[in-house]
Amino acid sequence: MNEDLLRSLTPSVLAILVRRGADFAAAEDAVQEALVEAVRVWPADMPRDPKGWLVTVAWRKFVDATRADTARRRREDRFDEEPAPGAAPAVDDTLQLYFLCAHPSLTPSSAVALTLRAVGGLTTRQIARAYLVPEATMAQRISRAKRTVSGVRFDRPGDVSTVLRVLYLVFNEGYSGDVDLAAEAIRLTRRLAAAIDHPEVAGLLALMLLHHARRAARTAPDGSLVPLAEQDRGRWDTASIAEGVGILQAALARDRLGEFQAQAAVAALHADAPTAEETDWVQIVEWYDELVRLTDSPVVRLNRAVAVGEADGPRAGLTALAELDDSLPRHTAVAAYLHERDGDLARAARLYAEAAHKAPDLAERDHLTRRAARLNNRRSR
Amino acid sequence: MAKYLLLKHYRGAPAPANDVPMDQWTPEEISAHMQYMSDFAARLEKTGEFVDGQALAPEGTWVRYDGEGRPPVTDGPFAETKDLIAGWMVIDVDSYERAVELAGELSAAPGAGGKPIHEWLELRPFLAAPPTITE
Numbered sequence: 084m085n086e087d088l089l090r091s092l093t094p095s096v097l098a099i100l101v102r103r104g105a106d107f108a109a110a111e112d113a114v115q116e117a118l119v120e121a122v123r124v125w126p127a128d129m130p131r132d133p134k135g136w137l138v139t140v141a142w143r144k145f146v147d148a149t150r151a152d153t154a155r156r157r158r159e160d161r162f163d164e165e166p167a168p169g170a171a172p173a174v175d176d177t178l179q180l181y182f183l184c185a186h187p188s189l190t191p192s193s194a195v196a197l198t199l200r201a202v203g204g205l206t207t208r209q210i211a212r213a214y215l216v217p218e219a220t221m222a223q224r225i226s227r228a229k230r231t232v233s234g235v236r237f238d239r240p241g242d243v244s245t246v247l248r249v250l251y252l253v254f255n256e257g258y259s260g261d262v263d264l265a266a267e268a269i270r271l272t273r274r275l276a277a278a279i280d281h282p283e284v285a286g287l288l289a290l291m292l293l294h295h296a297r298r299a300a301r302t303a304p305d306g307s308l309v310p311l312a313e314q315d316r317g318r319w320d321t322a323s324i325a326e327g328v329g330i331l332q333a334a335l336a337r338d339r340l341g342e343f344q345a346q347a348a349v350a351a352l353h354a355d356a357p358t359a360e361e362t363d364w365v366q367i368v369e370w371y372d373e374l375v376r377l378t379d380s381p382v383v384r385l386n387r388a389v390a391v392g393e394a395d396g397p398r399a400g401l402t403a404l405a406e407l408d409d410s411l412p413r414h415t416a417v418a419a420y421l422h423e424r425d426g427d428l429a430r431a432a433r434l435y436a437e438a439a440h441k442a443p444d445l446a447e448r449d450h451l452t453r454r455a456a457r458l459n460n461r462r463s464r
Numbered sequence: 465m466a467k468y469l470l471l472k473h474y475r476g477a478p479a480p481a482n483d484v485p486m487d488q489w490t491p492e493e494i495s496a497h498m499q500y501m502s503d504f505a506a507r508l509e510k511t512g513e514f515v516d517g518q519a520l521a522p523e524g525t526w527v528r529y530d531g532e533g534r535p536p537v538t539d540g541p542f543a544e545t546k547d548l549i550a551g552w553m554v555i556d557v558d559s560y561e562r563a564v565e566l567a568g569e570l571s572a573a574p575g576a577g578g579k580p581i582h583e584w585l586e587l588r589p590f591l592a593a594p595p596t597i598t599e
Contacts, residue, residue, distance in 0.1 A: 305495050305498065305499060306498070306502070307495065307498070432487065435487070436485075436487040439487065440522055441521075441523075442521075443521070445519055449494070449498060452486050452487055452494060453491045453494055455487035456486065456487050456488065456489050456490060456491050456493075456494055457491050459487060459488055460490050460491070
């Protein structure tokens with residue numbers, strides 16, 4: 084598949100141009116033009132060395148573009164000194180690109196857009212459609228981002244946690260447009276894991292694989308959400324689960340725990356249970372305790388309250404919930420669930436309806452409305 | 465072609481004929497309603513009349529400028545606001561009559577008991593750009 088090949092070559096081609104001295108913004112434009120050229124030419128005339136071809140064409144595009152600039156002579160000199168393109172080790176260059184595109188000077192939305200374009204090789208139009216914004220808006224966002232990082236030196240290693248946050252954001256956006264962002268995030272994280280030996284990179288990759296494995300079971304044919312406990316576990320992707328668990332175990336063995344490894348451990352325990360009833364909730368609570376220690380995040384504490392409700396009964400869950408601020412997102416939905424488990428159906432139905440009112444997305448609103456409707460109907464019969 | 469906004473209200477519109485809150489429906493009735501809405505949008509995409517559709521959260525914030533160098537003033541959300549917009553659909557159609565016809569169809573979405581809600585929708589024409597030929 085040409086498109087997959089092209090997109091897998093994009094970051095290393097871009098990195099080679101930057102290493103040769105092209106500034107990042109101009110290099111990125113040149114690579115995009117070379118990709119367009121490749122889509123046109125390759126089907127009829129596939130080059131033997133696709134990467135070398137792309138480097139040559141992109142460099143020519145870059146030089147053509149800069150010839151028109153006032154800095155013409157200086158850049159031509161640089162071109163003349165340049166060695167012929169040959170096989171280049173891609174891995175370290177690619178890693179630098181990840182760091183650049185997730186640079187702390189960028190806003191999260193800019194970092195996401197730039198990563199998808201420069202590392203992922205997606206077109207501006209594809210990224211715009213994935214995020215449901217006009218193409219012109221996305222083009223501006225990307226070109227501003229490129230200008231922001233243009234002055235960043237390309238030779239220092241960055242902070243891997245900023246890269247992981249960007250990839251996590253991409254994964255969590257799911258799949259709304261014609262680009263499957265979840266699959267794209269996995270692809271990019273897999274490459275990052277190949278380029279850098281870091282337990283949290285492995286942890287994030289495992290987390291993504293374990294969640295992605297449940298994707299087919301997460302929605303009913305009518306598009307409504309199916310909660311974890313009610314999913315048809317036969318529809319989970321066992322190959323993806325096995326891979327995720329293997330990656331996670333290798334990471335945990337190195338004894339450098341981080342939040343992504345701990346989140347992946349929770350996901351692995353769910354994946355490991357043949358039925359919802361056989362879930363090892365006691366161990367899940369222990370992982371949430373680790374997560375509270377690592378992040379001290381109120382959202383983690385909320386999830387922990389759910390797990391406590393399963394491990395020690397709904398009353399214990401409600402006690403844990405009572406310690407949390409009730410303005411937290413999904414607090415009301417968790418309260419509704421725990422009261423339902425506790426047998427107080429009238430209160431649960433009322434809370435589900437209230438939670439639906441506060442829901443942050445349509446699928447969740449519909450889901451919570453259905454829970455309320457189901458309880459209201461059961462009570463009236 | 466002319467663009468129209470089909471505005472759906474949580475409150476502010478006259479009460480519909482089949483006025484039962486959704487959490488009192490059966491889950492099957494909710495599914496039927498959702499299906500009707502998505503089929504309607506899909507059909508308008510096929511006829512080339514669909515532009516946009518969005519749902520809004522019920523609660524928002526009022527914001528205004530408060531002078532140079534000061535942060536904006538915010539107020540709300542207000543529980544007792546008379547009118548609340550729930551969401552909208554934008555259509556691009558050949559005539560006012562067609563817009564009314566489509567709004568009528570959308571208002572026929574099934575609710576409790578599988579019967580149409582008869583919900584009031586507000587139909588508002590967009591103010592268009594001036595035409596090139598004016599005489």
